[in-house]
Amino acid sequence: MSGAGFFDYGTDDAPEVRAPMFLGDASVEDWALLVDHCERRRFHRGEVVVHFGEVDRSLFIVIEGELETVAERRGRTRRLSPAPAGSVVGELGFLDGRPRSASVVAATDGELLRLSISSFESLAAMNPRLGRSLLFDLGRILAGRLRSLTEIVMSR
Amino acid sequence: MSRTDPFPNYLAMPRTVSLRFWHIVRFVSLAVFLAVIVGGIVRPTDTLTFFWGIVIPILPAVFLIAPGSWRNVCPLAAANQASRNLGVTSQVAAPKWLREHGFSIAATLFVGIALTRKVLFNRNGVALTVLLAAVLVGAALGGRFLKGKSGWCSSICPLLPVQRVYGQSPFVGVANSHCQPCLGCTKNCYDFNPRVAYVADMHDPDQGFRGPRRLFVGAFPGLVLGYFLVPDAGRLSDVQVYGRSLAWIAAGIAVFAVLDAFGRFSPNRLPPIFGAAAFSLFYWFGSRKVAKALGSLLGGRWTGIVWPVRIAAFALAAVWLVRSWLVERRYVEEVAVAAPVRVDLGRARTALGGSAGADDGAVEIEFESKIVKVSSGTTLLEAAESGELRIESGCRMGVCGADPVAVTSGYESLSPIRREEADTLERLGLGFPNRMACTARAEGSCSVSLQPDRTSTPLSNTPSFEPDPSVRRVVIIGNGIAGVTAADFVRRNHPDCEIELVGRESHELYNRMGVARLIHGRSAMQGLYLLPAGWYERNRVTLWLNTRVASIDRQGKTVRLGTGQELGYDRLVLATGGRATVPEIEGFGASGCFVLRDADDAIRIRAYAQEHDEHRAVVAGGGLLGLEAAHALHEFGMSVTVLERSSRLLRNSLDAAASEMLRSYFEALGIVVVTDAETVRVEGDGRVEAVVTAQGHRFETEILLVAAGVTPNLDLPRQCGLDVARGVIVDSSMRSTDPSIFAVGDLAEFEGRLWGLWPVAVTQAQIAAVNIAGGSRTYESGVPTMILKGVGLDVVSFGRVEPAEGEIQLTDRGEGGHTYRKVVVTGGVIVGGVFLGFGEHAQAAQDAYDSGRQLDDDEIARLAAGDWSPFGGRKDLAPTR
């Protein structure tokens, strides 16, 4: 498990901080193909980008501004985690197609890319290597979380 | 909404006191420090007592309660950061050895100094002076050369290891006032994110990083105990002092290691216990020393403070311990639930064409519910689809009428309206500011409503000829696009005649091209209808739905309906289209066998697949329709096999390379494509179990969908004795061999060809209508554009796709192996093209083809070199060779 996300120094040459990168190996051309398959849209502060419980198989990449994941528990809204520019959000619903487990709200104005599962399918068909690395990266990230969850269980 | 970030970094922490305040305090602390240095020589006894007996004993409590305040006040930090403040630091990144071993150096220094206290520093003022002067110079030099605090405070400062242990769950958070801005000099920087730094250290995946830090905290209580329990030098030799102290340390480490090895604890379970133990032990013994120091400096008896200090220290340590554990739990939850997944924004932004938000050839299209950003030249339809908005589509070329939208602002930044689109808008009764989304390309930002503006005044071109008064009754058979277009244009050109429109299906005109979506989509027929409500009444077209024409009496000029009624006509239009061709397939008709032509076919397939929970389908036929249907079944969730009789897909429209790519695209989607596979037999007992090919292969499946082409509906023309070959033979005015009877659409054969395409049906119907109403227009056949749509990859071909003698072809394969562009050129003029993907270039090349535009030598040279900028688009992404 790595907490490198808490040390986002905002500099380019941060030392040894290597948070797991999503599509770290993708070239600009790969990104261009990805962008071609994405919806690109602006969001406004306070806008609910993903609704809790909704079924929507898509993945979000924050390009500008900040989103945040919020969960409702016992009637109280709890902020789970901020998703600043450069974050990927919504991977669970994207992968399993089950209802969204949390809402995602815009903390600021900004812009995002949205990749729906069907666009992903044609992206992956067009460039299987890119499709595979996208899935692998998601898999790697989820594996990391699963490990952490194991730690939670063990530490109780 | 509560917005408490459990782990704010220093930039996000509230700043209760100003930076100025800290500057001043720092001067004071530096002055005190210098005073101690001087005092070590001039008044050694008091200085030693003050330093070791008062200052040092206070520090652990400060570290535990408000560690950030010490980070801001520490005189060594002030010395370290002086160069930065004065602007004279060289700010080089710390060398690798320092980054890797800084902590171990710091810990070693700390232990070394602590052990040496007994033999030297506690008693020798000069030694203390030298020590303090040395660390001051070290801190200052570190800051002179190295970046941020990496030259001292965050690397080799001997107090850093202690600060990190004790400061892991501050009671009072004090924001870092040094680093303005952060230079990212240190891994898991304490000053950057104090509440999380230590847990992050303990959870670090790198054993080499985590190890020394754990070793230190394990050693810490032993070090404290040893310091207080080993007698002072004087009673023991120096070597004995060191030896016994080290033994205590070793004992502490051993306890830690044993617990760590057998305890199955999470990484930061033990360290706070050891930290709390060290802290409590320190004050248990230290309280007495402090009392003594106070007594000797100020006089009087101070033993009264001993127990209160001990109790306070215990309580503090206990609360701190629990807090530290909770921090870890919270940390694990945060990281586990929400470890942010990051992307390389730089590359993403380059791909977006410059920094987001800047003017980068992107345009914003504001739909009611959201704003979609697309590159200039994108159609409104593509924009809406990329935003997953509810929009229908069919032809994607402006002729079917599926996607009218109202442009509420920025109308002028859209590409101009062409003929087909204008006709379609007119049929829909829509004028300014409406557009067909598929043919309106946004060259600038605009706002769009997906509901067309029905209050608009339709564009109308009044006919340029007098209507023929002898035509009073027009009967049209077939309520497809050919029949409806015929009715529409007869009405436009002939305001008075009666129009009867007879259709066998029970639906008003719908988008036949979109029926595949009924298989996988949820919205059923909604959205497939192409006419605004009341269209038939408004145009005074008498509509007979669910009514079949049974026969035609050419002498009596009447048609007989299946209901027995008769309708007389002056002009008759045959627009009965076609039905799905079913080749000789033994056993076809068992349940599970389908074709796809009408909306009802698609609805039946969806119902069947759900009722029987089927998950395998075979599509016989790899043409446009077969591929679209296969994709629809795949989207529905079935595993699909396409059986194509010939040796490759879309043989007549694609060259071999494009065919092969299309095939691999489908296979990559998970759709199996088998070529040279002619379906001849269905196996199963009343229900499909497998299909067998002429080649002898057997494919198990529960659903068979045959997509083998269209057979024109020729019963009526045959019955009434018109000339028919493969279709009803018509001349260029769309007349059959009976001058009162016209045939248009999928059943009309002109110059030996039947296209079976929507735009052809529209054009033919318009021409027939003009000729019926008294005008004169003739039809010219050309090779229409082939578009494969709805499969996630745009496939377009037009004209000749293989070069003839003396023609050249310019081809380019895109990255990933599934995109392709090719034009065939003769004497600078495009005579054909094939595109997989590259939609924008396809459109531009097709425009050049339609208009016969001459490409100049430079453009051809560029195309040959793989630079497709002559057809517009993003030059920055042109492949480099």
Ligand SMILES: Cc1cc2nc3c(=O)[nH]c(=O)nc-3n(C[C@H](O)[C@H](O)[C@H](O)COP(=O)(O)OP(=O)(O)OC[C@H]3O[C@@H](n4cnc5c(N)ncnc54)[C@H](O)[C@@H]3O)c2cc1C
């Ligand atoms: C799934 C699918 C996808 C397609 N995709 C494309 C595409 O991408 N591009 C393209 O250009 N074309 C496409 N086509 C073809 C296009 O839909 C046809 O070319 C077009 O619909 C022809 O129109 P039509 O009016 O001539 O015939 P039809 O649409 O077949 O209409 C004929 C109507 O006449 C009725 N009728 C028949 N006999 C009688 C009778 N005796 N009495 C009364 N009514 C009768 C029929 O029920 C039918 O409603 C596609 C077709 C399908 C099925």
Ligand code: SF4
């Ligand atoms: S990492 Fe940033 S906050 Fe931490 S010491 Fe270096 S410059 Fe200061």
Ligand code: FES
């Ligand atoms: S999809 Fe636009 S008119 Fe057919």
